[in-house]
Amino acid sequence: MTSGPVVLVGAGNMGGAMMRGWLASGTEPGAIIVVDPSPAPAMAELLKSEGIRHCPAVPGDVTAGALIVAVKPQMMGSVLPGLKPLIGPDTVCISIAAGTTIGTMARHLGDVAIVRSMPNMAAMIGRGITAAVANDRVSDEQRSFANELLMVTGPVEWVETEDQIDAVTALSGSGPAYVFFLVECMAEAGRKAGLEDAMAMRLARATVSGAGELLHQSADHAAAFRKSVTSPGGTTAAALDVLMRDDALQALFDEAIAAAKKRAHELAEHG
Ligand SMILES: NC(=O)C1=CN([C@@H]2O[C@H](COP(=O)(O)OP(=O)(O)OC[C@H]3O[C@@H](n4cnc5c(N)ncnc54)[C@H](OP(=O)(O)O)[C@@H]3O)[C@@H](O)[C@H]2O)C=CC1
Ligand SMILES: O=C(O)[C@@H]1CCC=N1
Missing domain, CATH: 3.40.50.720 (NAD(P)-binding Rossmann-like Domain)
Structure with missing residues (x-):
């Protein structure tokens, strides 16, 4: 064959x-x-x-x-x-x-x-x-x-089942773009917090790629990694209180992934 x-x-x-x-x-x-x-x-x-x-x-x-x-x-x-x-x-x-x-x-x-x-x-x-x-x-x-x-x-x-491929497309196919956007947002927030532009971008890039490498090298759950960064009453907890408030970020991701999946269906119509 x-x-x-x-x-x-x-x-x-x-x-x-x-x-x-x-x-x-x-x-x-x-x-x-x-x-x-x-x-x-x-x-x-x-x-x-x-x-x-x-x-x-x-x-x-x-x-x-x-x-x-x-x-x-x-x-x-x-x-x-x-x-x-x-x-x-x-x-x-x-x-x-x-x-x-x-x-x-x-x-x-x-x-x-x-x-x-x-x-x-x-x-x-x-x-x-x-x-x-x-x-x-x-x-x-x-x-x-x-x-x-x-x-x-x-x-x-x-x-x-084939319908799962549209969900895959929305999650991992398009997913790198979500992570790149996260880097952009983190860098911009760092700049607003007082860092010089290029330095903020270097720190955001290294943070995301380093965290990605930790996930790559270990089978530990992402939540376990998150918890090990988060000291009780510390700085990470203060930030996560904002990011996790009202499940708003989860809701935004739900909506984004659903939009990508819907777009995959629409693209099917070009056949
Ligand atoms: N980019 C991504 O992150 C991902 C993309 N995909 C899928 O991969 C596919 C390709 O995407 P991507 O690689 O980004 O796109 P590209 O535009 O980089 O690649 C498509 C290639 O096909 C060529 N091409 C155009 N017409 C013809 C033809 N008639 N015969 C042969 N080749 C032709 C294009 O040439 P020219 O540039 O001259 O038009 C180009 O070189 C898409 O269907 C996309 O959905 C899947 C997962 C991730
Ligand atoms: O944006 C797109 O349509 C393609 C498919 C997954 C990533 N890029």
Whole structure:
């Protein structure tokens, strides 16, 4: 089954991160084909230096072992139909696009093996998290091949039902942006508290990345870490009294995640 090449359609931020992961994990450059009309100069250079075949349009002489679709959701409806020639009986098709459903993919690609997945931006440093769901055409062998291809950017969680992928998109797919915004807010608050701009940003960045690393290196619950920072009657308690007041921040996150999930449903309509 894995005799066909891994064909990546869309070598942008996420597709590029996956491709770099495949190379780093030992996939032969000759086993990768990239379809992208005009990759960014750095990507074009990488494809050239690695000797990866680059096709500005879908090649007519290839049957993919795995077909990874990493274009914007709004492009899926126009890109998917043209990918059919790449699909043979053993091809597993993997999408990372937000919103686009397995049903939409099957409508364009046919009754084939499809994995719908959702990575996140930390894939760029191999520290992402991906959730995936497979349709019933995906064999155990194809699922484990898909798992191998996805896990180069971090752990892979397989979910049972497709509707969970929209929730994943809202939580971990978009999630890095929430954390970056948290850094912006913390830095701005630090500035208002009297710190020089750049210093406030350095402290906020280091605080969030250090706290993230603690979570990464330990299985302890986030609440346990929070409690160990918080001395009774101390400064952290004073701040958390504000942040946790009336569950307002939780309510804001509930609303934000629900909005992202709703948007994923809307994006599905572009198929
Ligand atoms: N960014 C993120 O954090 C995450 C994104 N995703 C999903 O990943 C997908 C890709 O996002 P991202 O990598 O950020 O987007 P990018 O715009 O960086 O990448 C998309 C790539 O596809 C190329 N492209 C455009 N048209 C075609 C075509 N007809 N055939 C082949 N390639 C084409 C684009 O080229 P050009 O730039 O020239 O148009 C670009 O290189 C999206 O569906 C998104 O929902 C999932 C998780 C996280
Ligand atoms: O914002 C988006 O639609 C994409 C999907 C998850 C992260 N970025």
